[in-house]
Amino acid sequence: MTRWGILGLGRIAHKFVQDLLTVEGAVLHAVAASDEGRANEFGQQYGAVHIYGSYDQLLTCPDLDVVYIATRHVYHRDNTLLLLNAGIPVLCEKPFGMDAGQVAQMVETARSKPVFLMEALWSRFMPTILKAHDLIQAGAIGRVRMVRADFGFPAPFSPDARLFNKELGGGSLLDIGIYPLFLSYLMLGKPTKVRAAATFGPTGVDEQCGMTLTYADGAIAILDSTLLVKTDMVGVIYGETGTIRIRGRFHESQAMTLEREDGGETELFTADRQTFGYEYEIRHVMQCLSEGLTESPLWSLDNSQDLINLLDAVRAEAGITY
Numbered sequence: 669m670t671r672w673g674i675l676g677l678g679r680i681a682h683k684f685v686q687d688l689l690t691v692e693g694a695v696l697h698a699v700a701a702s703d704e705g706r707a708n709e710f711g712q713q714y715g716a717v718h719i720y721g722s723y724d725q726l727l728t729c730p731d732l733d734v735v736y737i738a739t740r741h742v743y744h745r746d747n748t749l750l751l752l753n754a755g756i757p758v759l760c761e762k763p764f765g766m767d768a769g770q771v772a773q774m775v776e777t778a779r780s781k782p783v784f785l786m787e788a789l790w791s792r793f794m795p796t797i798l799k800a801h802d803l804i805q806a807g808a809i810g811r812v813r814m815v816r817a818d819f820g821f822p823a824p825f826s827p828d829a830r831l832f833n834k835e836l837g838g839g840s841l842l843d844i845g846i847y848p849l850f851l852s853y854l855m856l857g858k859p860t861k862v863r864a865a866a867t868f869g870p871t872g873v874d875e876q877c878g879m880t881l882t883y884a885d886g887a888i889a890i891l892d893s894t895l896l897v898k899t900d901m902v903g904v905i906y907g908e909t910g911t912i913r914i915r916g917r918f919h920e921s922q923a924m925t926l927e928r929e930d931g932g933e934t935e936l937f938t939a940d941r942q943t944f945g946y947e948y949e950i951r952h953v954m955q956c957l958s959e960g961l962t963e964s965p966l967w968s969l970d971n972s973q974d975l976i977n978l979l980d981a982v983r984a985e986a987g988i989t990y
């Protein structure tokens with residue numbers, strides 16, 4: 669049994685907990701919100717054993733194995749440090765922190781204890797993305813020469829909404845641009861040069877962001893994110909001898925294809941599910957904890973640091989500030 673806590677009970681917490689409850693061995697042990705009414709409502713709806721109307725009270729919870737942090741971007745660092753300093757393992761939503769400095773502080777704290785810490789980069793654990801990565805590692809498409817990935821949907825504009833609120837880290841980059849960047853990082857590693865440009869909405873957040881990353885071996889990644897229109901949301905990895913297409917929405921895809929240049933049949937790989945898809949990261953965290961690991965072997969703290977470094981580089985290039 670792994671006794672889970674959830675801190676921050678907003679939109680994503682509702683989806684995550686529904687998947688959590690499908691995972692064998694996972695127990696919803698405690699929930700905590702900054703608002704007591706929200707905590708009670710959420711806790712009762714999903715049958716939490718302990719319900720807390722403040723984050724500090726969560727620290728007093730007995731027998732807590734791990735806490736999932738689902739607050740807004742700008743609170744991830746402080747919420748994570750609160751739990752780590754109390755010796756509580758943490759799975760924290762993406763983006764891990766607001767910038768590289770915040771993430772470095774989280775990583776240093778986790779490693780100095782040591783206490784388990786992982787960024788909830790759920791796409792890393794999707795069967796389709798695992799399969800694509802395995803195929804590439806095995807040389808199925810030869811040397812990767814190009815990655816194309818996009819993430820776009822029309823978000824209803826409201827100056828108060830999290831996505832459009834600059835003070836809450838709003839904009840397309842941190843919310844969804846992170847996924848194309850993640851895919852390029854997973855498939856190509858660290859680029860030598862990041863170029864980016866953004867357009868800004870009435871509240872000053874980046875509504876659209878285009879990114880071009882170049883690599884020492886001549887590879888290139890062409891990525892974008894937008895809050896204005898629905899895009900295909902596919903991830904395509906072009907290699908010298910084949911192409912992998914992760915179907916939309918690539919970051920949570922249930923299907924990918926492998927096309928080989930030698931004329932063989934296109935191979936289809938599917939991973940059907942009835943859930944949102946958070947159970948893969950949930951099971952992975954439980955596996956790590958059962959093995960006594962303090963970092964994930966699939967999405968390490970160095971990986972998270974690299975990803976936030978990329979986000980910072982895009983911000984600097986495109987003039988995105990918070």
Ligand SMILES: NC(=O)c1ccc[n+]([C@@H]2O[C@H](COP(=O)([O-])OP(=O)(O)OC[C@H]3O[C@@H](n4cnc5c(N)ncnc54)[C@H](OP(=O)(O)O)[C@@H]3O)[C@@H](O)[C@H]2O)c1
Pocket residue numbers: 675676677678679680681700701702703706738739740741761762763788790830842843
């Ligand atoms: N992995 C994914 O698929 C995925 C999808 C969506 C979002 N996310 C990430 O998850 C995080 C939360 O996103 P969300 O869409 O769930 O956000 P949300 O619904 O706007 O709110 C998240 C939490 O922020 C706190 N909050 C609410 N109003 C607040 C206010 N006025 N001032 C300060 N805090 C307030 C609440 O915490 P309390 O309940 O404690 O009061 C709420 O539960 C984001 O960092 C986002 O990037 C991940």
